Amino acid sequence: xxxxxxxxxxxxxxxxxDKSIKCEQNLGHDTMYWxxxxxxxxxxxxxxxxxxxxxxxxxxxxRFSPKSPDKAHLNLHIxxxxxxxxAVYFCASSQEVRLAKNIQYFxxxxxxxxL
Amino acid sequence: AQKITQTQPGMFxxxxxxxxxxxxxxxxxxxxxxFWYKQPSSxxxxxxxxxxxxxxxxxxEGRYSLNFQKARKSANLVISASQLGDSAMYFCAMxxxxxxxxIFGKGTRLHILP
Numbered sequence: 001x002x003x004x005x006x007x008x009x010x011x012x013x014x015x016x017x018d019k020s021i022k023c024e025q026n027l028g029h030d031t032m033y034w035x036x037x038x039x040x041x042x043x044x045x046x047x048x049x050x051x052x053x054x055x056x057x058x059x060x061x062x063r064f065s066p067k068s069p070d071k072a073h074l075n076l077h078i079x080x081x082x083x084x085x086x087a088v089y090f091c092a093s094s095q096e097v098r099l100a101k102n103i104q105y106f107x108x109x110x111x112x113x114x115l
Numbered sequence: 116a117q118k119i120t121q122t123q124p125g126m127f128x129x130x131x132x133x134x135x136x137x138x139x140x141x142x143x144x145x146x147x148x149x150f151w152y153k154q155p156s157s158x159x160x161x162x163x164x165x166x167x168x169x170x171x172x173x174x175x176e177g178r179y180s181l182n183f184q185k186a187r188k189s190a191n192l193v194i195s196a197s198q199l200g201d202s203a204m205y206f207c208a209m210x211x212x213x214x215x216x217x218i219f220g221k222g223t224r225l226h227i228l229p
Contacts, residue, residue, distance in 0.1 A: 031215065041154075041204060043219040055215050090160060101148060101167060102210060104217060106160035 003027050006091045006107035013081055014115055021076045021110045023091030030095065031055070032074035033104060034066060037088040049074050078112075086114045117142045119209050121220035129228050134194040136223050138207030141188060147211045149190040151181065154204040154222070163205075166190060202227045 006023040013019050025032060033056075034046045048056040049068045063079045078085060091107040118141040128134045140149065151163040166174045166181045174181040182191040194201055207220040 033215075041222050043160075043206065045216050045218075048215045050215070058216075088158065092160075101165055102215075103150065103162055103165055105162060106152075108157075108159045111158070 004091055004093050004105050004107040006089075006110055008110060009108060010111050010113075012113045012115065015081055015083060017081050018077070018079045019081060019112070020078070021089055021091075021112075023074050023076070023107060025072055025091075025093040025105075027093055027095075027105065029093040029105075030071055031093060032068065032071070033092040033094075034074065034076050035090040035092060035106075037090060037109070039087070043090070047074075047076075081112075081114045083114050086112055088112070117144075117209060117211050117218055119207050119218055119220035121207055121223050123223045124221075125224045125226070127226045127228055128197055130199060131196055134197050134201070134225060134227075135182070136192040136194075136205050136207075136225065138190045138192065138220060139188055140190060140207075140209050142209065142211050144211045147209055149181070149183070150208040150210070150217065151179070151190075151192045152206045152208060152219075153201075154206065155200075156203070160206075164192065197227050199227050199229060201225060 004025045031050045033048045037043045046060045047066045052068045065077045067075045088109045090109050092104040094102050094104045120139045147168045149166045153161045164176045164179045166183045178195045180193045204222045206222045208217045210217045
């Protein structure tokens with residue numbers, strides 16, 4: 001019954017590999033997000049999608065490509081992984097963004113370690 | 116530019132005491148929302164409380180309340196009767212206008228002592 005679920009929870013991989021993180025929400029929300037939390041716990045938005053349409057792309061390298069097959073899913077694909085990509089990646093979702101109280105609900109996070 | 120500042124990197128508090136976590140924000144937009152999230156050691160981000168810029172009263176959710184001082188641009192989180200399970204990182208965040216984006220502060224690590 002998890003509202004926002006992301007898989008895998010842990011991902012360990014070699015530099016240069018390509019990997020994907022999946023996210024699904026069962027809240028019926030229209031908007032989904034990806035955030036990156038670095039080793040100092042700083043959390044920064046990467047992308048947002050509203051109804052499968054890209055809304056925000058925050059100067060993220062184009063090795064990162066989000067894919068939204070439907071409004072309940074937003075996957076993150078990362079090509080040619082680099083050491084600096086090691087972080088915790090959070091998926092989140094929210095209801096209609098035009099509401100003033102646009103609370104974002106987060107998944108449990110995916111800890112990516114690039115060796 | 117929009118900014119969230121949390122000046123307390125870490126705090127130690129005795130169990131059952133009240134805790135105030137500081138947060139100041141900066142925006143010139145009159146319409147904004149303020150949020151607090153909790154991140155326990157298990158890593159998930161848990162929404163705690165929301166305050167809208169036009170809300171007349173301070174938000175409350177159980178043991179959490181938000182001390183909203185609009186003129187001072189502060190949105191401190193107050194936790195009453197702290198418990199050991201309150202030990203976690205706490206993030207203050209802001210959404211401006213109809214912007215899709217939430218910006219986060221650097222967080223405060225709270226330790227509750229038995």
